[in-house]
């Protein structure tokens with residue numbers, strides 16, 4: 001399973017990249033706004049900086065909701081760097097745009113996926129990635145990880161090449177469960193990634209080894 005970091009914060013991207021386990025970055029308008037990135041020039045420059053920092057797929061989300069608007073924006077985003085993946089919402093115009101991008105050699109990430117039906121449609125249109133939002137599904141009282149498993153089974157049976165990018169991850173356990181359920185990628189904030197490192201027995205074991213090492 002590949003690891004993407006889900007943030008537009010450069011310090012956190014650097015910290016995850018320095019770990020040596022980072023395969024890419026996802027952003028969304030909320031994450032860009034949180035970092036105070038405003039206006040086309042600032043947005044473009046921010047994506048350029050991320051692409052220079054991380055050698056991997058970098059999802060950049062369109063803001064338009066019409067076919068023409070999504071295509072125009074997506075072409076500009078894709079021109080920023082060869083690693084840019086155009087992130088398109090799961091709406092009717094978005095599906096049409098994903099098909100257009102696929103036919104024109106531009107890679108896409110279909111975002112805001114909450115059902116297997118949406119994931120099938122995105123795969124049919126040729127999306128490179130689908131992003132099921134598992135944390136938000138859990139928040140609504142359903143099982144986000146179960147959706148990852150369902151999409152994984154369908155894609156295998158049908159031979160779809162679209163990669164499952166488990167998104168909206170909140171905990172280290174989510175990461176483990178998504179790996180188990182067949183996600184190709186997980187995208188998460190820095191905290192759950194660092195959460196994977198932690199186990200109290202590791203800390204206790206290391207403290208004992210260091211103590212005993214003084215007697216060596």
Ligand code: E4P
Pocket residue numbers: 006026027028111131133135136167168169187
């Ligand atoms: C995915 O690409 C989204 O940016 C993200 O994972 C959404 O996460 P949230 O539900 O924590 O906002």
